[in-house]
Amino acid sequence: MKAAIVQGAGQTPVYGEFAEPVVREGQELITVTASSMSHVTKSRAAGSHYSSAGEYPFVAGIDGVGRLASGKRVYFVMPRAPFGAMAERVVVRPEQCIALPDELDDVTAAAIANPGMSAWAAYRERARLKVGETVLVNGATGTAGRLAVQIAKWMGAKKVIATGRNEEALREVAGLGADVVIPLSGEHGHGTPPFDGGAVEGWATQGSELSLEETLKEQFAEGVDVVLDYLWGESARTVLIAAAKEAPEAVPIRFVHIGSVGGAEVSLPGAVLRSSAIELMGCGIGSIPMERLVASVRELMQAAVPAGLKIATTPLPLSSVERGWPLDDSRKRTVFLMSPS
Structure with missing residues (x-):
């Protein structure tokens, strides 16, 4: 054959x-x-x-x-x-x-299964996302991250925050339902301020330049319940540190690591975990029983068109x-x- x-x-x-x-x-x-x-x-x-x-x-x-x-x-x-x-x-x-x-046609079903399952299983099996919660998707400009934004909204998230490096792609993610979009920093740790997903035209000129950590801290101060991380590496480190510094005391944040596009390792100060209620976990082959992964795909396929x-x-x-x-x-x-x- x-x-x-x-x-x-x-x-x-x-x-x-x-x-x-x-x-x-x-x-x-x-x-x-x-x-x-x-x-x-x-x-x-x-x-x-x-x-x-x-x-x-x-x-x-x-x-x-x-x-x-x-x-x-x-x-x-x-x-x-x-x-x-x-x-x-x-x-x-x-x-x-x-x-x-x-x-659901063959091409869409084949394309959506793997990236969509990563988000669906992370929300359902690991984070246990609840209606009305706030989600941050770190690395939302790839196919998996874009689906994670859409699925969070379908599952009832009140607010979805999306990060990514490509500014054009971030505009597209805002059109898919992200309420706040944050460009990730460049080499020197600074980036463009976040923009409201409903006011894309003016996003690049809002306010003065902020560090990525400061921008993220503003979001965590308002409350973030779940983080889906597709990048790992330096951006995940920055997200975790911002969460530990600014999230309300003893309020759990379920941080689910899925992909390592931004780096295979993270050097993280132990104080980040000791000083916060962050629950750090992964989602992938081995972290969830195969029958539950298959069940996640089944639910995803039934939801894709509606x-x-x-x-x-x-x-x-x-x-x-x-x-x-x-x-x-x-x-x-x-x-x-x-x-x-």
Whole structure:
């Protein structure tokens, strides 16, 4: 069968022939229609993700959309290695399949599942977000962060604060529902003041230049209940320090770490945790049981159309995987189609 094959650590997948998967007892054979690029997919292919098996060759892709032998259309996750999702066929256990609503198309379902699940599971399983709470999304300009803003609103957040480096992208995030948008600092620790999501036109000229920490402290003084962090690194450190300094005494802030785009490590003074009620936790493969992750995707898929969740996509035929692999855009989700039609 045709597949995107990873021959070795750090190598771009190549389009070629791979052995057909054999269906074992308790497994389903799926004819794949679409599979999306994700940070996890790329880092597993590179051998750098903590869940990587380190055995080559294998087929890239951790999830996708396809049809069972019965014709039922499903989203599936974590096919049995070495058979990844970017192939004509995969085998998975039934509990790792989710029936899709008719109104949700294959490309959108494949694109929204991984980034949307990261936010949905973080809110539901880790932060236990409540209606009327305030959320800060650190790193809201990528596909995952944009969905996190939209999902927070759908789940009833009273206020959503979004941070990011790209000012043009931040304007777009304001249009997706962010109430306050804060540009992250440059190399010298200062940035443009925050702007109200409802008054985008004047945001760049409001007030004098503030440090990022001072800007964040103003928001934490007003009250922040949940932080979803897609960046880690220096920006997460600044967020945590601002929260510890300015949040109301002994009021818990649930800080959920999801991604490390801004750096793999954080050097954090111990006083940040001793002097505050910050609850520091992570969300990813291993922190939540697989059945709960699958349940999060199921809820997400059912909500995608009623909530009007928006995600930009670039559909490409699987035969273009070598060309499309390095072109992945953090603001768009590349979706490989098993059939060019």
